Amino acid sequence: MKRLPILYLTNVNWMTRQERFFRWIFVLAIVALGAFFSTGLSVKDNALDLLPDGVVRNDLHLLQQIGLVDRIIITLTADKTVYPSLKEAQTALEKSGVECENLLRKNDNFSHVFARFYSTDKRQALPDLTRILPALTRQTDLAKLKRLLTETSMSSQMEKNFILLNSLAGIPLKKQLQKDPLDFRSIVMTKLAFLRDNSNINLQNGFLISADGRNILIFAESRPGLTDSNNARKIQNDLEQIYKQVLPVGITARVIGTLPHTLANSQTIKADLQTLLPIATILLFLLLAFTLKSVRAIVVFAVPLLASLPAIAITVCFFNGMSGLALGFGIVLLGIAVDFSVHLFVALTNNHGEPRKILQQMRRPLLFATATTTCVFLVLFFSDVPAHRQMACLALSGILNGVLFAWLLIPTLHIEPQNNALNSVQKPNAVNKSVPHKVFTLLWAVLLCLGIFAWPHIHYDGNLQSLDAPGEDVAADEAFFNQIWGTPGDKFFIVSVGGNLEEALEQNDILFDFLSADAFKQIQTIAPILPSIQKQKQNGLNWKDFWTAELPQFHTDFPAIATKFGFTPQAFAPFFHWLQRPVETFQRERFDGSPLAPMLKMMIRPDSSMGNNQMIVLTTVSGNSDKIDSLLSFSEKHPAIHVLANQKWKGQVERSLKDNILFLSGLAAFLVSVLVFIQFKHTNAILAVLAPVLAALAGMMVFCWVMGYTLNMMHVIMGIMVIGLTVDYGIFAICSQLEPNLHGTEKAISICATSTLIGFGVLAFSSHPALHSLGITVLVGIGVGWPVSLLVSPYLFTLGKKRSTFLTRPGIENTQKDQGHK
Amino acid sequence: MKFFIALTTLLISILFFVAPGAAAVTQDHELDVFLQQLQAASEKTSSYTTQFSQEKHLAMLARPVLFSGQLSLVRPDKLRWQFLNPIPSTLIFNGDKGIRCDAEGESASFTLASDPVMKIVSEQLWxxxxxxxxxxAAQYQLDKEDKATLVVSFKSEQPIADFLSRVRIRFDEENLQPIMIEIDEKGGDFTRIIFTESRLNETLADTLFNKCELDD
Known part of the structure; x- marks a missing residue:
């Protein structure tokens, strides 16, 4: 009768009901607390979090502030079959444009809405720029002015004035001719031309209309960030409602900008996951059914999920708001925690004997594996990418929780050793003598050599668009846009920043002087019509000096020429009166209510985000790709002028990516090596543990090289995960060698690897480039690391040394003794 | 006596208040009838070609300037205004588009939607x-003068009032087509255009309204 409790404890019910109860209560209490504190999580879905700190991130922030990221550009098109007459088409387009503009303005989700520069119903005249010409006249304009004052030019202009006055157009233009007989207005017009970009846009009745007259443009900005898919869907719904209300039959709307890209990416990912997740779930279920053969195994897979809630709570404590991407990937990373549960479960089901003893034997590999995984994730804290640091915190706390929960919960599962479980007998040591092991080790060495060879051939893709999957519809809309409005070409956005508008405009003046002097083409800027006050005063002084020199001769020449064409001496009195006026400076407000106001509003923005209190002014240049280096070196000398160009970011992201990969991988390798050395104190053991990691990294390199793939940001994250997983395989494989009486480790490693391959490997079949990168990295890395841990690590471990050398170590010796006693 | 006073009051009231109204009603009626006659005549006239002389009195110019030329129009939207002397130039309106040509024959196309000055000119000419x-009549204040003259006045809130004070259009009493237009500009400048040798409903070639230079 006395043996019953021993049997009871050594088999299924070795743990008392009370202890089991308290273990579950403890875990569930932590989970509940985690759930409670997780409610404070604020998810910020911002693509910028995926970029490294530094210049690129700041530049993209500026791009966001200037409104380019959240800008919605709508093209309304009139169908030829419904509106065969151009006049009817334009009437319908203008009506639809006005109604769209009104509804967009009424909707709080939109700002900076405009469909027309001015309304023909209201008298919205351009401000009299000729009046403020002295403040606008730069040094280069004085040369043009000088040419207008030659006798030939004045005679020609007077003749034109005479004809114009006598034509029908003379009636509305008479006052203008009196004030500006020498066409100084032409200088103003060249300045206004700088507000146009070089697209095929015409201004008609205030609307931006295409050359064929069948399309008009509407601009708007979304207040919610459009890089967030939920916001994008909301904005798309709002737009569709507006279209439904105002667009008649035959008028269609197409949108380009961030919105369709976010929606297309979101839809592609959703469609991929809808197909791939059920497949992965079925395969995982089959894996469990055939390997673990127990319903209780559900707990094994529930451990990472339980661990995620307290992990989120801990992350919330450290980070004020978390990137949605970091949250998603962080939870994926903490999925590694399932490996610890699997190993415990398999150890308990594959070994007869006292469960406490089995757990004691498992303690060492679990501890080592946890330590190395922790090191790998600690490394991510040194990443330049904010989302990586958030992921690291989430994954690290998740792994530690996962190990704790696995240790507490798995032994409570009433696990019975399976029929094929082995007693505490030593495993046959066939590793050294096995030919396949030698062959595989040779192949492993070849793979490493190939990896070393492939490494310099690997390219880094810093192009932020490489993770974008816009889809055919978006591409078609963009092609249509380019066909109608002109291909944008290489466009650089340049932002001048200042503590206030005057400072920002001063920087903008410096930029414009540089662009003009360096013969940049297609400049779109406000600098010619709105210089800083400082520049206006300088222009005024130049103007004054010019006329002081010219006026005596002009007073003689001009009246003589005017009289020759029949003009009276008083005909141009308003012009002479204007010439004598003191130079007038002006502020931005002079353009309020004018047709230029919407354009200025788009190009001048306050930036009060991220603790900034500054003004930013936008300039764009197109078709100057050969001048990017000169522009970049100019901006380096002027820290308040930022060039926002894909070419610049591409290089910087690539450099940062390369540095990150090298630094993080190197640091991870160093820390893991130190840990393994502390644990095993033997180079063979270190090599054996790291063999799967090296193989996984070499495998990924060779694969990328052979397939011509480039490394992007997804590879960094998933590469870290692969290192974390494969180093665990190595540790468990080697510890299995050190615990000859512990069975099932290889099976556990295989289950872990297969589940990872199923879970993430299916993503390799995704059509979305980001998911595909993620899947292929895991598929190749785990696909190589797993067999290496089973076939190569044990061989390397014993290579050149007798296993007994290791087995004499104190920890191992005790285990042997224990087994001997039995 | 009371009856006499009442009758006198009634007659005075009629004299002072009703009679002018009656006169206005009579004038309105005359204008309406004249407008209907003009409308009927113009509906019978699909095209119109005429010589014209233009006399400008501008404060900016020392003496009046005389120009002469030819006008061709096809209702509702084709018009060619061509100065022949002393300096040739042409202005063509064809639907929403137009062409301007100078003495050297250099031409510039425009659209009414994108050229506000030409839009004003086109609106007034039409x-x-x-x-x-x-x-x-629906757009402006119209009055009838003499037998066949319309006077167009502009309200101050109308944009055209920035340039024009009044326009007088005199019509031929027989065919009711314009024979003279007098334009009073704001500030006192004055233009008179006299149309002669009008020919109605002739077939006019499309080329007249598509290019400035005409083939002989």
């Missing part, structure tokens, strides 16, 4: 010569 006088 309102004077287009033949839709009911529309003119």
């Amino acid at each position: 309102s004077w010569l287009g033949g839709d006088y009911q529309k003119l």
Whole structure:
């Protein structure tokens, strides 16, 4: 009768009901607390979090502030079959444009809405720029002015004035001719031309209309960030409602900008996951059914999920708001925690004997594996990418929780050793003598050599668009846009920043002087019509000096020429009166209510985000790709002028990516090596543990090289995960060698690897480039690391040394003794 | 006696208050009838070609300037205004588009939607010569003078009032087509255009309204 409790404890019910109860209560209490504190999580879905700190991130922030990221550009098109007459088409387009503009303005989700520069119903005249010409006249304009004052030019202009006055157009233009007989207005017009970009846009009745007259443009900005898919869907719904209300039959709307890209990416990912997740779930279920053969195994897979809630709570404590991407990937990373549960479960089901003893034997590999995984994730804290640091915190706390929960919960599962479980007998040591092991080790060495060879051939893709999957519809809309409005070409956005508008405009003046002097083409800027006050005063002084020199001769020449064409001496009195006026400076407000106001509003923005209190002014240049280096070196000398160009970011992201990969991988390798050395104190053991990691990294390199793939940001994250997983395989494989009486480790490693391959490997079949990168990295890395841990690590471990050398170590010796006693 | 006073009061009231109203009603009626006659005549006239002389009195110029030329129009939207002397130039309106040519033959195309000055010119020319006088009456203040003269006045809130004070259009009493337009500009400048040798409903070639230079 006395043996019953021993049997009871050594088999299924070795743990008392009370202890089991308290273990579950403890875990569930932590989970509940985690759930409670997780409610404070604020998810910020911002693509910028995926970029490294530094210049690129700041530049993209500026791009966001200037409104380019959240800008919605709508093209309304009139169908030829419904509106065969151009006049009817334009009437319908203008009506639809006005109604769209009104509804967009009424909707709080939109700002900076405009469909027309001015309304023909209201008298919205351009401000009299000729009046403020002295403040606008730069040094280069004085040369043009000088040419207008030659006798030939004045005679020609007077003749034109005479004809114009006598034509029908003379009636509305008479006052203008009196004030500006020498066409100084032409200088103003060249300045206004700088507000146009070089697209095929015409201004008609205030609307931006295409050359064929069948399309008009509407601009708007979304207040919610459009890089967030939920916001994008909301904005798309709002737009569709507006279209439904105002667009008649035959008028269609197409949108380009961030919105369709976010929606297309979101839809592609959703469609991929809808197909791939059920497949992965079925395969995982089959894996469990055939390997673990127990319903209780559900707990094994529930451990990472339980661990995620307290992990989120801990992350919330450290980070004020978390990137949605970091949250998603962080939870994926903490999925590694399932490996610890699997190993415990398999150890308990594959070994007869006292469960406490089995757990004691498992303690060492679990501890080592946890330590190395922790090191790998600690490394991510040194990443330049904010989302990586958030992921690291989430994954690290998740792994530690996962190990704790696995240790507490798995032994409570009433696990019975399976029929094929082995007693505490030593495993046959066939590793050294096995030919396949030698062959595989040779192949492993070849793979490493190939990896070393492939490494310099690997390219880094810093192009932020490489993770974008816009889809055919978006591409078609963009092609249509380019066909109608002109291909944008290489466009650089340049932002001048200042503590206030005057400072920002001063920087903008410096930029414009540089662009003009360096013969940049297609400049779109406000600098010619709105210089800083400082520049206006300088222009005024130049103007004054010019006329002081010219006026005596002009007073003689001009009246003589005017009289020759029949003009009276008083005909141009308003012009002479204007010439004598003191130079007038002006502020931005002079353009309020004018047709230029919407354009200025788009190009001048306050930036009060991220603790900034500054003004930013936008300039764009197109078709100057050969001048990017000169522009970049100019901006380096002027820290308040930022060039926002894909070419610049591409290089910087690539450099940062390369540095990150090298630094993080190197640091991870160093820390893991130190840990393994502390644990095993033997180079063979270190090599054996790291063999799967090296193989996984070499495998990924060779694969990328052979397939011509480039490394992007997804590879960094998933590469870290692969290192974390494969180093665990190595540790468990080697510890299995050190615990000859512990069975099932290889099976556990295989289950872990297969589940990872199923879970993430299916993503390799995704059509979305980001998911595909993620899947292929895991598929190749785990696909190589797993067999290496089973076939190569044990061989390397014993290579050149007798296993007994290791087995004499104190920890191992005790285990042997224990087994001997039995 | 009371009856006499009442009757006198009634007669005085009629004299002071009703009679002018009656006169206005009579004038309105005359204008309406005249407009209907103009409308009917213009509806019978699909095209119109005439010589014209233009006399400008501008404060900016020391003496009046005389120009002469030829006008061709096809209702509702084709018009060619061509100065022949002393300096040739041409202005063509064809629907929403137009062409301007100078003495050297250099031409520039424009659209009414993108050229506000030409839009004003086009609107005024068509309102004077287009033949839709009911529309003119709806837009501006119209009065009838003499037997066949319309006087167009502009309200201060109308943009055109920035340039024009009044326009007088005199019509031929027989065919009711314009024979003279006098334009009073704001500030006192004055233009008179006299049309002669009008020919109605002739077939006019499309090329007249598509290019400035004409083949001989």
